[in-house]
Amino acid sequence: MxxxxxxxxxxxxxxxxxxxxxxxxxxxxxxxxSGLVGNIKKFAVITDSIVKDLYAEPINKALVDAGYKxxxxxxxEGEKSKTRETxxxxxxxxxxxxxxxxxxxxxxxxxxxxxxxxxxxxxFGRGVPFINYATTLLAAADASVGGKTAVxxxxxxxxxxxxxxxxxxxxxxxxxxxxxxxxIISGLAETIKHACLADREFFDYLDxxxxxxxxxxxEACEHIAxxxxxxxYEVVMKDERESGLREVLNLGHxxxxxxxxxxxxxxxxxxxxxxxxxxxxxxxNKLDLLTKEEVTQVISLLKKAGLPTxxxxxxDRDALVNRLYTDKKVRDGKLRFVLQDGIGSIxxxxxxxxxxxxxxxxxxxxxxxxx
Amino acid sequence: MxxxxxxxxxxxxxxxxxxxxxxxxxxxxxxxxSGLVGNIKKFAVITDSIVKDLYAEPINKALVDAGYKxxxxxxxEGEKSKTRETxxxxxxxxxxxxxxxxxxxxxxxxxxxxxxxxxxxxxFGRGVPFINYATTLLAAADASVGGKTAVxxxxxxxxxxxxxxxxxxxxxxxxxxxxxxxxIISGLAETIKHACLADREFFDYLDxxxxxxxxxxxEACEHIAxxxxxxxYEVVMKDERESGLREVLNLGHxxxxxxxxxxxxxxxxxxxxxxxxxxxxxxxNKLDLLTKEEVTQVISLLKKAGLPTxxxxxxDRDALVNRLYTDKKVRDGKLRFVLQDGIGSIxxxxxxxxxxxxxxxxxxxxxxxxx
Numbered sequence: 001m002x003x004x005x006x007x008x009x010x011x012x013x014x015x016x017x018x019x020x021x022x023x024x025x026x027x028x029x030x031x032x033x034s035g036l037v038g039n040i041k042k043f044a045v046i047t048d049s050i051v052k053d054l055y056a057e058p059i060n061k062a063l064v065d066a067g068y069k070x071x072x073x074x075x076x077e078g079e080k081s082k083t084r085e086t087x088x089x090x091x092x093x094x095x096x097x098x099x100x101x102x103x104x105x106x107x108x109x110x111x112x113x114x115x116x117x118x119x120x121x122x123x124f125g126r127g128v129p130f131i132n133y134a135t136t137l138l139a140a141a142d143a144s145v146g147g148k149t150a151v152x153x154x155x156x157x158x159x160x161x162x163x164x165x166x167x168x169x170x171x172x173x174x175x176x177x178x179x180x181x182x183x184i185i186s187g188l189a190e191t192i193k194h195a196c197l198a199d200r201e202f203f204d205y206l207d208x209x210x211x212x213x214x215x216x217x218x219e220a221c222e223h224i225a226x227x228x229x230x231x232x233y234e235v236v237m238k239d240e241r242e243s244g245l246r247e248v249l250n251l252g253h254x255x256x257x258x259x260x261x262x263x264x265x266x267x268x269x270x271x272x273x274x275x276x277x278x279x280x281x282x283x284x285n286k287l288d289l290l291t292k293e294e295v296t297q298v299i300s301l302l303k304k305a306g307l308p309t310x311x312x313x314x315x316d317r318d319a320l321v322n323r324l325y326t327d328k329k330v331r332d333g334k335l336r337f338v339l340q341d342g343i344g345s346i347x348x349x350x351x352x353x354x355x356x357x358x359x360x361x362x363x364x365x366x367x368x369x370x371x
Numbered sequence: 372m373x374x375x376x377x378x379x380x381x382x383x384x385x386x387x388x389x390x391x392x393x394x395x396x397x398x399x400x401x402x403x404x405s406g407l408v409g410n411i412k413k414f415a416v417i418t419d420s421i422v423k424d425l426y427a428e429p430i431n432k433a434l435v436d437a438g439y440k441x442x443x444x445x446x447x448e449g450e451k452s453k454t455r456e457t458x459x460x461x462x463x464x465x466x467x468x469x470x471x472x473x474x475x476x477x478x479x480x481x482x483x484x485x486x487x488x489x490x491x492x493x494x495f496g497r498g499v500p501f502i503n504y505a506t507t508l509l510a511a512a513d514a515s516v517g518g519k520t521a522v523x524x525x526x527x528x529x530x531x532x533x534x535x536x537x538x539x540x541x542x543x544x545x546x547x548x549x550x551x552x553x554x555i556i557s558g559l560a561e562t563i564k565h566a567c568l569a570d571r572e573f574f575d576y577l578d579x580x581x582x583x584x585x586x587x588x589x590e591a592c593e594h595i596a597x598x599x600x601x602x603x604y605e606v607v608m609k610d611e612r613e614s615g616l617r618e619v620l621n622l623g624h625x626x627x628x629x630x631x632x633x634x635x636x637x638x639x640x641x642x643x644x645x646x647x648x649x650x651x652x653x654x655x656n657k658l659d660l661l662t663k664e665e666v667t668q669v670i671s672l673l674k675k676a677g678l679p680t681x682x683x684x685x686x687d688r689d690a691l692v693n694r695l696y697t698d699k700k701v702r703d704g705k706l707r708f709v710l711q712d713g714i715g716s717i718x719x720x721x722x723x724x725x726x727x728x729x730x731x732x733x734x735x736x737x738x739x740x741x742x
Contacts, residue, residue, distance in 0.1 A: 001390065001391065001398075002390075003390050004390075004597060005386065005389075006389060006536075008385035010383055011380065011381070012383045017376055018376075020374070021373065022372070024372075084459050091531055096526060123490075126530075126534055150497065153462065153466060154463065159471070159497075161494060162493060162498060162533070163497055165377075328469070
C-alpha cells in the first residue's frame with residue numbers, strides 16, 4: 001500500500017466590479033471591447049421572454065454590429081422556468097449553434113435569469129465566464145453579490161447549483177421603469193431587510209425618501225442599489241472568515257418562506273418576507289430585544305413602501321405554525337430565528353451565533369397576535 | 372454612475388491523497404472515522420449496476436454498521452448512463468431521502484461513476500465533498516487526477532460538467548480481478564500513452580513486465596497505478612502555470628477519438644487510442660521526430676498488451692479522414708497533432724506549443740499506409 005499527495009493549493013482571484021447607473025448597454029460593449037473577457041469573440045445572451053425585447057435584443061444587436069458572434073437564448077419568464085430542464089434546453093441550443101469553451105454568457109434579466117445563466121456558465125464546457133446585466137431591483141438587492149446560482153427541483157428550491165462569480169455586474173436602474181409596480185415594491189422588502197439588519201442611517205434614508213424611491217427618482221434608486229450591494233457584500237465577505245454571519249440574511253425569511261408557500265405563491269417573495277419581518281420584530285420585542293417603538297417604526301416603513309404587514313385572511317394560522325415546526329430545520333422541537341436587537345443591528349447570541357432556537361408555543365403566540 | 376468593487380481573492384487548498392493498495396474498504400472507513408470529511412455523518416454511495424454488489428454494497432454496509440447514515444444510489448452501467456437525466460434521477464432520489472448540504476458522496480466504480488458522481492457532488496447543495504473509490508485501471512490512469520467531471524449530451528461528449536477535486540482517491544487494485552480482460556487491456560492504452568509521453572524508463576518497465584501486468588501480479592499493478600497518477604499529475608500540475616502542456620495528454624487521441632466514433636463504439640476507448648497512437652508514431656516518423664526503430668518499439672508494446680494496432684477492415688479510411696478534417700478543431704484546413712520526439716518525450720514546437728498543425732493530405736497518407 002502506498003500513498004500519493006496531489007498538491008493543489010493556489011490563490012484564486014474572483015474579484016469583480018458592480019457598476020450602478022442608467023442605460024449601461026454602451027458601457028458593457030466598451031468593457032468587452034477593452035478586454036473584460038479577454039479575447040473571447042462569442043457571446044450567448046441568455047434572457048427571458050419578457051426582458052428579451054426590452055433589453056436583451058438591443059445588447060445582442062450591439063454585439064453583432066460590433067463584429068462579435070452573439071445570439072439570444074430565451075426561456076419563458078418566471079420562477080417555474082428555473083429548472084434543470086430549461087438548463088438542458090439552453091445548453092443543447094448553445095451546442096447546436098457551435099458554442100464551445102470559447103464563449104462568454106451574458107445574463108440579461110432579474111434573479112431567475114441570473115441564477116439560471118450563472119449556473120449554465122458554471123458547467124458549460126466545465127465553466128465559461130459570465131456577465132450579469134441585472135434589470136430588477138431584487139437582482140440589485142440579492143443576485144449581484146454572493147455568487148449563488150441554482151435551479152429548483154420538484155423536491156427543493158435552489159438546492160442544485162453552484163457558487164460562481166460573474167466577471168462583472170451591471171445594475172441598470174433605467175430598466176426598473178418597465179417593472180410592474182408590485183415587483184418594485186416586493187423588491188423593497190429585501191432593501192428594508194438590509195437596512196434593519198445592518199444600517200440605521202439607511203433605514204432613516206428609506207423612511208425619509210420612500211416617495212422618491214417609489215417614483216423611481218434617479219438619485220434615490222442609485223443610492224438604494226449601491227447600499228443593497230454594500231450591505232450584502234459586507235455580510236457575505238465577513239462570513240468567509242467567521243462562518244455563521246451569512247445567516248443574518250435570513251431575517252424575516254423563516255416565517256416569510258412559510259407564508260409564501262402557504263399562500264400557494266399568491267404572495268410574491270418580498271411580500272411574504274415583509275409579513276415575516278413583522279413576525280420577527282414582534283418576537284424580538286417579546287424577548288426584550290426591540291422596543292415597542294422600534295417595532296412600530298419597522299412596520300410603518302414596510303407599510304410606507306406599500307408592502308403587506310398582515311397575514312392574509314385566506315392563510316390558516318395553525319397550518320402556518322404547523323408548516324414552520326415540521327420543517328427539516330427544526331431541532332429538538334425548536335426553530336432558529338434571526339432577530340434584531342435594534343434597528344440596523346442583529347443580536348449575536350454567542351460569538352458567531354446569530355439566531356435563537358424558539359419553541360413552537362412562542363412562535364404560535366406571535367402568529368396569533370399578528371393582524 | 373458609480374462602481375463598486377467586490378474583492379474575492381483567497382487561497383484555496385484542494386490538495387488530496389491518492390491511496391494505492393489492495394482491499395482499501397477498511398482504510399476508507401478508518402479515514403472517515405478519523406475525520407476525513409469532518410463531522411459529516413451522512414453518505415450517499417453512488418455506483419453502477421455492475422459494481423453495486425461487488426464493492427459498493429459492502430462499503431455501504433460497513434458505513435451503516437459503523438453508525439453512519441448511508442444509502443446506495445445505483446444507475447445502469449455504461450457510458451450511455453453518463454447523462455444529465457441520470458444526474459437528475461440521482462439528485463431527486465437523494466433529495467427524497469432527506470439528503471441536503473450536510474452529506475458526502477462516495478463514488479464507487481470506474482470512470483463513468485467517478486465522472487458522474489463528481490459532477491453531482493459539485494452541484495448538490497452547491498457543492499458537497501466527494502470521495503473516489505476507483506475500481507478500474509482506467510480510473511487509475513485517468514479519473515484520479517485532474518478534477519474533470521462531466522456528462523455527455525446528444526451533441527457533445529464531456530462538455531457539461533465542472534472541475535471538482537475529491538477529498539481522497541482510493542485505487543483498489545484488488546478490484547481489477549473482476550474486470551473483463553478486454554477492459555484491463557483497453558485501460559493499458561492510457562498507461563502506454565503516459566509512458567510514451569513522459570517516461571522512457573516506465574516504457575521499458577511495461578515492455579519487460581507485460582505478462583505480470585496482464586496476470587494482475589500485485590507489485591506490477593501497484594507500480595503502474597502509481598506511475599499513471601504521477602505522470603498525469605506532473606502534466607496537470609505544470610499546466611496550472613504554463614497553459615498548453617495539458618494538451619500532451621491528447622497523444623493518440625486525435626485519430627483515436629475519430630476511430631472510436633467511426634467504429635460505432637464497437638471499439639473501446641483504449642483500443643481506439645491504441646490505433647490512434649500507431650497513426651501518430653508513423654506521422655512522427657514522417658516528420659523525422661521518431662526513428663523507424665522507435666515506431667516499431669511502440670507498436671510492439673501495444674501488441675504485447677493485446678491492443679489492436681491496425682484499422683479494422685469495417686472502417687472506411689476515407690470516411691475516417693473526412694471525419695478528422697471536418698472536425699470543429701480544424702483551422703485553415705489543418706488539424707493539430709501531439710507528437711513524440713522520442714520514447715518518453717513530446718515535441719515542444721514552440722515554447723508552450725505541444726502540437727503541430729497537419730494538412731489533410733499528410734494525414735491521409737498516414738491512414739492509408741497503416742495496416
